[in-house]
Amino acid sequence: MxxxxxxxxxxxxxxxxxxxxxxxxxxxxxxxxxxxxxxxxxxxxxxxxxxxxxxxxxxxxxxxxxxxxxxxxxxxxxxxxxxxxxxxxxxxxxxxxxxxxxxxxxxxxxxxxxxxxxxxxxxxxxxxxxxxxxxxxxxxxxxxxxxxxxEDALPTFPIVVLRHGKALSRDDWDGADGARPLTPRGRRQAASIVGPLLAFGVRRVYSSPAERCVRTATPIAQALGQRLHLCPEISQDAWEDGRADARTVVGQRVRARKPVVLTSHGPVLPDILHELALATGTMSGSYLGSASALSPGAFSVVHVPVEHPGAGIVAIETHEPRV
Missing domain, CATH: 3.90.79.10 (Nucleoside Triphosphate Pyrophosphohydrolase)
Structure with missing residues (x-):
């Protein structure tokens, strides 16, 4: 180890x-x-x-x-x-x-x-x-x-794509999927990612309204003293019903050019990374799959040039949870 x-x-x-x-x-x-x-x-x-x-x-x-x-x-x-x-x-x-x-x-x-x-x-x-x-x-x-x-790529701003922490399995939950809570490990993961996310200078936090995403995103929003912005467009419910709209959410965040966290679900993450590539004029590749295949509580940091966002993603790095 x-x-x-x-x-x-x-x-x-x-x-x-x-x-x-x-x-x-x-x-x-x-x-x-x-x-x-x-x-x-x-x-x-x-x-x-x-x-x-x-x-x-x-x-x-x-x-x-x-x-x-x-x-x-x-x-x-x-x-x-x-x-x-x-x-x-x-x-x-x-x-x-x-x-x-x-x-x-x-x-x-x-x-x-x-x-x-x-x-x-x-x-x-x-x-x-x-x-x-x-x-x-x-x-x-x-x-x-x-x-x-x-390459005239500095300065950059980060768009952090975060998968919610470990949640109770569907088999062990009788309620609506959107209300499925985090496990004790998931709550520990939510607390443990605050420091790493602060290291990248994030300023705003957006989240699917699902309970497991909200509880994952709440500690970093509280640490920033910011309210948590809910985005039904990147929820799993919307994705399963064909109503998801990662393009609008990603486009707004790229245009804003501010350090941000997007908290969502495993099945939705590939769409978010794909839209980030499209919004920045970045060539698609296997790296997108790697950046979106996140374990619970993990996140990928997408670095985008501030002056020329359409010039392409400068780098992507993925961070696993400590717990």
């Missing part, structure tokens, strides 16, 4: 050490700059990152570590790669990276002061950063980020 915290498994064997971080970026006078940290102990220049804490997801780790090392609060954008390297103790370290825009407000309110781990932070051009980064694995991540920049 692989554990993101890199601890010893039940078999007694050590796993890889998992970590996460980001390429933090901003534009200054129209010029793109990325944030590089000068580490105190190692006297090197690297990208902000750190090890997963127990109970964290990689996305949560990336946001936390970026804030701890740079003082800047960010939301994650597109994934920009995974680095793997051998540590001095011979264990493998696996680090997941995302692009993360530093807004002007976040930079103004940065809490960074030099400390025993990070001596300084420095905004650099892509060219200068590539020249001064201390490690080839960091340069590879920066090169992937540069490719996305050159």
């Amino acid at each position: 692989i554990r993101e915290d890199g601890e010893v498994t039940a078999s007694g064997k050590e796993t890889a050490v998992y970590a996460a971080g980001g390429v933090v970026w901003r534009r200054v006078d129209g010029k793109l700059r990325v944030l590089i940290i000068h580490r105190t102990k190692y006297r090197d220049l690297t990208l902000p990152k750190g090890k997963v804490d127990p109970g964290e997801t990689l996305a949560e780790t990336a946001v936390r570590e970026i804030r701890e090392e740079t003082g800047i609060r960010v939301a994650l954008g597109v994934p920009v790669g995974v680095s793997r390297y051998r540590m001095p103790n011979s264990r493998t370290k696996i680090v997941h990276y995302w692009a993360a825009e530093a807004t002007d407000a976040a930079v103004r309110t940065s809490s960074f002061v030099p400390n025993k781990e990070v001596a300084a932070i420095e905004w650099m051009s892509l060219k200068k950063a590539r020249k001064h980064l201390s490690y080839p694995v960091d340069i590879e991540i920066l090169d992937e980020f540069t490719r996305i920049v050159e």
Whole structure:
């Protein structure tokens, strides 16, 4: 069994050490700059990152570590790669990276002061950063980020497609299907996805009116201090009756260009992903099937360019529930 915290498994064997971080970026006078940290102990220049804490997801780790090392609060954008390297103790370290825009407000309110781990932070051009980064694995991540920049794909906004948590089976429920509740595990899943969804900066939450979807979406809506928007058009009842209208819901969300969660049902998810591809001018492919084949409580993050949504989906990533 692989554990993101890199601890010893039940078999007694050590796993890889998992970590996460980001390429933090901003534009200054129209010029793109990325944030590089000068580490105190190692006297090197690297990208902000750190090890997963127990109970964290990689996305949560990336946001936390970026804030701890740079003082800047960010939301994650597109994934920009995974680095793997051998540590001095011979264990493998696996680090997941995302692009993360530093807004002007976040930079103004940065809490960074030099400390025993990070001596300084420095905004650099892509060219200068590539020249001064201390490690080839960091340069590879920066090169992937540069490719996305050159495609004019930044900034992006996420449309998160979420499948409801584990629900009571139809065989064990005598009422209407739309009233079928979450199981205790489903309720735990609903609580556990709040942190990861916040890491992607979601702002609004939409849901099928079915009880199992509403109860899955309610914790993240409450965490945002937002009301939950109900969408009968993406309910399973509507899908089974031929009344579903994922196209309208998806089209509205793409036009809005705001980070959002769409909570729905397993049979409806392929239609939602298909409409997202159509609405963004993205070529269809097997990746759509993978992104929509979600287990209960899992979600896929669809990253869409803010300035040119019709230029196509930049990336899709899928996250499984922790419980």
